[in-house]
Amino acid sequence: MATGVFDLLHPGHVYFLREARKLGDELWVVVARDSTARKFKHEPIMPESARFQMVEALKPVDRAVLGHEGNIYDILEEIRPDVIAIGYDQVHNEERILEECRKRGLATKVVRLPRFEGDLVGTRKIVRKVAEWLALQERLSEVERAKPRGAADQPPSRRRKRNT
Secondary structure, three states, X not given: OEEEOOOOOXXXXXXXXXXXXXXXXXXXXXXXXXHHHHHHOOOOOOOHHHHHHHHHOOOOOOEEEEOOOOOOOOOHHHHOOOEEEEOOOOOOOHHHHHHHHHHOOOOOEEEEOOOOXXXXXXXXXXXXXXXXXXXXXXXXXXXXXXXXXXHHHOOOOOOOOOOO
């Protein structure tokens, strides 16, 4: 089992799910509800229904489910995972997950996956890059609007050759 918000899918997500898939016979992915994303990470850009559809369509995913509202650990009773994969940057505490599993009679193993090295591997990084790009486009537009329309900007006129 793997969990996450999966807001603005990126190569880091694909790596996480591929590596999680290697840990068992099938991979169930719990997509965080909008309320859970707000509580633990940030206001989601994509609504939970869109994030769910995107994750469900990914090749490493055998089954995707939406998480529960409220207690994020309640889903453990339904899925009963043998292994829970957590990403290197997820705020989850391995001991807390193991404790919640034991409360539910599960002998689940928790594996924190290594960091994926790459550019734009986080939603915040993608948003920052888009914001920088938009700011640059706005600045270029301002420069273009402020450009004087003098003779130097006019294309050279064509001169006719006279036959003499």
